[in-house]
Amino acid sequence: DVKVTQSSRYLVKRTGEKVFLECVQDMDHENMFWYRQDPGLGLRLIYFSYDVKMKEKGDIPEGYSVSREKKERFSLILESASTNQTSMYLCASSFGLAGVLVHEQFFGPGTRLTVL
Amino acid sequence: AQKVTQAQTEISVVEKEDVTLDCVYETRDTTYYLFWYKQPPSGELVFLIRRNSFDEQNEISGRYSWNFQKSTSSFNFTITASQVVDSAVYFCALSDPLLYGGATNKLIFGTGTLLAVQP
Numbered sequence: 001d002v003k004v005t006q007s008s009r010y011l012v013k014r015t016g017e018k019v020f021l022e023c024v025q026d027m028d029h030e031n032m033f034w035y036r037q038d039p040g041l042g043l044r045l046i047y048f049s050y051d052v053k054m055k056e057k058g059d060i061p062e063g064y065s066v067s068r069e070k071k072e073r074f075s076l077i078l079e080s081a082s083t084n085q086t087s088m089y090l091c092a093s094s095f096g097l098a099g100v101l102v103h104e105q106f107f108g109p110g111t112r113l114t115v116l
Numbered sequence: 117a118q119k120v121t122q123a124q125t126e127i128s129v130v131e132k133e134d135v136t137l138d139c140v141y142e143t144r145d146t147t148y149y150l151f152w153y154k155q156p157p158s159g160e161l162v163f164l165i166r167r168n169s170f171d172e173q174n175e176i177s178g179r180y181s182w183n184f185q186k187s188t189s190s191f192n193f194t195i196t197a198s199q200v201v202d203s204a205v206y207f208c209a210l211s212d213p214l215l216y217g218g219a220t221n222k223l224i225f226g227t228g229t230l231l232a233v234q235p
Contacts, residue, residue, distance in 0.1 A: 042227045
């Protein structure tokens with residue numbers, strides 16, 4: 001079974017703090033993604049990575065950065081947390097072989113972040 | 117524009133009823149994939165099905181079935197004889213190529229349908 005784990009299920013931080021959310025997958029997937037989920041908005045893509053050290057902006061990258069130093073690990077960083085970043089954060093991974101059909105993404109359990 | 121619409125925000129049924137969750141999509145691509153995910157109260161999204169745009173055959177998996185119709189840009193999901201364990205938020209999603217070659221795709225999600233199955 002594909003396993004995507006996230007470092008915390010619940011996190012409470014103060015405005016201005018630097019926040020690290022960690023994600024690890026054990027299926028040797030090329031692609032990794034960070035989404036945030038907000039009521040009424042569905043899931044929105046923050047950043048993705050298609051290879052080690054490669055990263056690309058998604059739809060809402062402002063206020064976030066990412067790091068992928070190893071294939072299995074993808075970190076989301078909130079440089080200076082703000083209250084509007086209170087949300088559920090979901091990490092996902094998928095195969096990314098060129099020329100192959102689109103693969104499903106496998107999701108972690110999510111981190112519910114509250115910024116006070 | 118790429119878009120997924122799940123018009124039903126919440127549905128409540130009684131156990132053993134059949135229920136259909138609607139999904140309508142818009143895409144500029146001729147080749148694309150559609151997905152359904154289930155998000156139970158625990159929060160983790162669980163993959164249910166992937167369907168590509170060239171395969172319009174309906175699919176059945178146990179009590180679950182999916183009806184894909186390109187003519188109406190819909191990919192509806194039916195649960196037969198619903199059970200309390202089916203209570204969850206269900207998301208429909210559409211693939212959108214991020215990079216040339218289409219190997220890396222993002223998923224465009226609908227806003228989800230909350231299904232509550234009452235005993």
